[in-house]
Amino acid sequence: MVGVMHFPQTTIGKKVIMAISGVVWIGFLAAHMFGNLKVYTGAEHFNEYAEGLRTLGAPILGYAQALWVLRIIVIVSIVAHMWAALTLNQRNRQARPARYTEHKKLSANYATLTMIYGGVAIFFFIIYHLMHFTWGVAGVHPSFIATDPYHNVIAGFSSYGYVPAIIYLIALVFLAFHLFHGTWSLFQTLGLNNKTYDGALHGLAWAVALVITLGFATVPLGVMFGLLS
């Protein structure tokens, strides 16, 4: 296999793919979270923002063209991320077939050990989230109106005895752990870490995990506690 084509087949190359696709998703999540906060500015402004996403780049670009470019980037990224995660995970399990009778972990924390489970949970959550707020599948969302995202958010979170809101909050806990290890880990994977920056990067990992997840969490919590209606 020639040069650069050999790279993605190595254990390190696959991790680099995960790191780059992870960065794309961290960027996407940060922007998505920031956009969601506009829900506090009222129905009119929030719906205008949602429509604005579709007219991004107008008049040069047509309706939803820019949005579809961004969507394709995040879809390709998550597919690549999951391909690398699942193939590496399978390899790692084969590399360590026999368990120790006793095995003490000295350095690995909860977040590092649960990346794959958290990742799979996030994947199922994304599907649920699309059914809920993007496609408005009947039975998942009580009263979906394609042109009124503000209504969809409020109705979506206040329905079914708050079960959807609680699902979101649980998913955000998984996301927080994934982002905490992931943000530090991607620097290590890309070869951009050493002991000098290690502390600062752990700080960054805390910040990314907390800011993104707490930002998202305020919306379902806001609806549950009557701040938004």
Place this chain on the structure above:
Amino acid sequence: MKLNLKIWRQPSQQAQGQLVDYQLDNVSEDSSFLEMLDLLNEQLIENGDEPVAFDHDCREGICGMCSLVINGVAHGQDREKIKQVTVCQLHMRNFSDGETIVIEPWRSAAFPVLKDLIVNRTAFDRIIQAGGYISVSTGSAADANALPIPKKKADVSMDAAACIGCGACVAACPNGSAMLFTSAKITHLGVLPQGETERYQRVVNMVAQMDKEGFGGCTNMGECEAVCPKEISLDFIARMNRDLISAAFRGISPTV
């Protein structure tokens, strides 16, 4: 001291292994862990039993032969947590009277158990053969000070060269990954001018061989660094990643 030992016994690579219980009395606190096993083996031999097979050589922490997982930690854990050491440097004062000690071999697909506590670590040799050397012209040795090397680089190289290739990193890693070892071997040569020439081909070849041997990938947990008796740092893994990315941009393919 009196000890209850649970030791992995496996007659051969193909055979099934299991933990076997042994009682050992009159163990001195000042004896090393391996001396304690010697004592056990003397008793086993006296009773006409098969002694426990375990790897060891220098018994002074420099050869990298000794390789036991003790109570779930590769090379065992120094109770005072002063510093991680090799098994041969671990002393019985780190254990208490009447304690139960579980002793297992390194476990990894790439390190099959040969007998009892001895594993086959030749996979490491093949990684070295793939690029863990520098090519030099033969002839008289150059003057040691003919090539100026910045102190900082020499320090990094020496820190990496401290690796004794014991394989504790692989044993401790939940993914059976050999990245700490491979990265140390890549770094100690790659940072020096003598090893710089082959730097990118070396990393491509050694990583390719490492993958071929069936070692797992790195998930940045740091278990390897935590058990390393030579304080090899995760920094070297980051450096190896950086070099491999660089090599990919240079279009270098493996030649192994």
